[in-house]
Amino acid sequence: MRLLVDAGNTRFKWRLEQEGIVIDEGWSALGTNAPLASIEGYLGAVSRVGVSAVIHEDIRLRLSSYLEQKVSGPVHFYWAEAQRFGLRNSYMDPRTMGADRWHGMYGAWKRYKCGCAVIDAGSAITVDYVNNSGQHLGGYILPGLKMMLKSLKNDAARIAFEEGEVSKAEPGINTAECVNQGLSWLSRAMIERVSKDVSELNLSQTLVTGGDAGRLFALGMKGAHHPSLVLDGLGYIDSEAFG
């Protein structure tokens, strides 16, 4: 049995496989002492673990020792690379790129083998562009939707509001509307911008992943929803390493 883990800044997403077949997938909130409690019964039978992590080093070490205690086989952490199977990183120092971005792009590249935009709407939102020949053209890192609301709440003394998931984007006439509709307005601007880039750069596919992917689709995002794109890319890489 193989276990794959995508350890993000908000949640751990995991996938359990037996001979290439997905048995179960799920997630747990960051910070729990037993992040895989719901599948602990299986962990003794896990012969290999692959992890994509962007979490703080302390949390990563805790996750690593938890897995090593529970699982019988080795635990491998996979990081961003300079290149793989024709996909080439634009970073001078690829190890400084978030592992989740590389694994998401690799999942997209293996699946479609063509120019693509990869949008990961997680704790942060990342946008990455890969051209037809596999060259990463670069990307963007933006605060995520929750993160933006949190910073308004925490860093502005007189902005009190109830969060509401709205797709309306007209100008608000009270604080809550201004904030909630402002977020939709900004998201729509980003969506339009991505769509413009995709057409100017001649990219054939747009793939969207992350906890807020559904929200982006509700706001007009066009593309394919791949909820577990990071796990997909991680799985390909782990298979290429160990068969």
Ligand SMILES: Nc1ncnc2c1ncn2[C@@H]1O[C@H](COP(=O)(O)OP(=O)(O)O)[C@@H](O)[C@H]1O
């Ligand atoms: N049940 C949920 N728990 C936490 N965040 C959620 C949930 N559903 C949607 N979200 C949204 O998804 C974001 C986290 O997405 P995720 O892809 O798990 O992030 P990360 O990879 O950074 O851990 C949150 O910021 C939040 O806006």
Ligand SMILES: CC(C)(COP(=O)(O)O)[C@@H](O)C(=O)NCCC(=O)O
């Ligand atoms: C940008 C990110 C915070 C996104 O992580 P997430 O929001 O999915 O938890 C992560 O990819 C990261 O820590 N990147 C390192 C910097 C870089 O990619 O250049």
Ligand SMILES: [K+]
């Ligand atoms: K992520």
